[in-house]
Amino acid sequence: MKFAIAVFCAAHAPSSRRALLFARAALAGGHEIVRLFFYQDGVYSASNSVVVPQDEQDIARQWREFVSAHQLDSVVCIAAALRRGVLNEEEAMRYQRSAVNLDAPWELSGLGQLHDAAQAADRLICFGGP
Amino acid sequence: MSKSLLVISRQAPWSGPGAREALDIVLAGGAFDLPIGLPFLDDGVFQLAPHQDAKAVQQKDLGANLQALGLFGIDEVFACHHSLAERGLTTPASAQPLDSAAISQLIDRYDQVITL
DSSP: OEEEEEOSOOOOOOHHHHHHHHHHHHHTTTTEEEEEEOOGGGGGGTTOOOOOOOSOHHHHHHHHHHHHHOOEEEEEEEHHHTTOOOOOOHHHHHTTTTOOOOOOTTEETTTHHHHHHHOOOEEEEEOOOO | OOEEEEEEEOTTTTSSSHHHHHHHHHHHHTTTTTTTEEEEEEGGGGGGGGSSOOOGOEEEEEEEEHHHHHHHOOOEEEHHHHHHHTTTTTOOSSSEEEHHHHHHHHHHSEEEEEEO
């Protein structure tokens, strides 16, 4: 089955960890992930400036490693990311900000990518939200 | 044929960017001519309340985005009757009121659902 996965919560929220576990299980079960889409506070799950205590799980890092290892199509919504200060080098330069906290494997793009993924997938699975 | 998407909007307009961001998904879908439904549920019905003064809370008005729904071909707009009644709101002209059973049917009818 083809899955599109949307994440609406930060890396420290339980739903972000659940999304990651689901994504791993989907691939392990022989399914396809057409795209991961990070929206609202989900953009924090893609931030590379998250630091966690040594005895806690670093979910943001696990996301990064998982996406890189499987070369998944992973999009962070650009409008949601800018609003929350999650910037790649290009955007930091454009808005003259000193911090860059998003790089490969993430791509910044628009909401059209969420719709495109939902159309291509058999199932859209969402994690987080109110 | 395109898959249909139901975006259930559950957040009050002034509680953060959530309501606006839910609406942005709907408008983006409308721009791609996708079949989108938009039910307002729980505190989300506050988005439909009349005579809101965004400036008084130093916010941007969400009303313009709501009015744009028609222009983007979004005409499946609903409001949970129970949520409206709980909050002392009357049924707005811009949304069709639904009871709980009808909302269940609506969720069944759409291919995909996002709740924000």
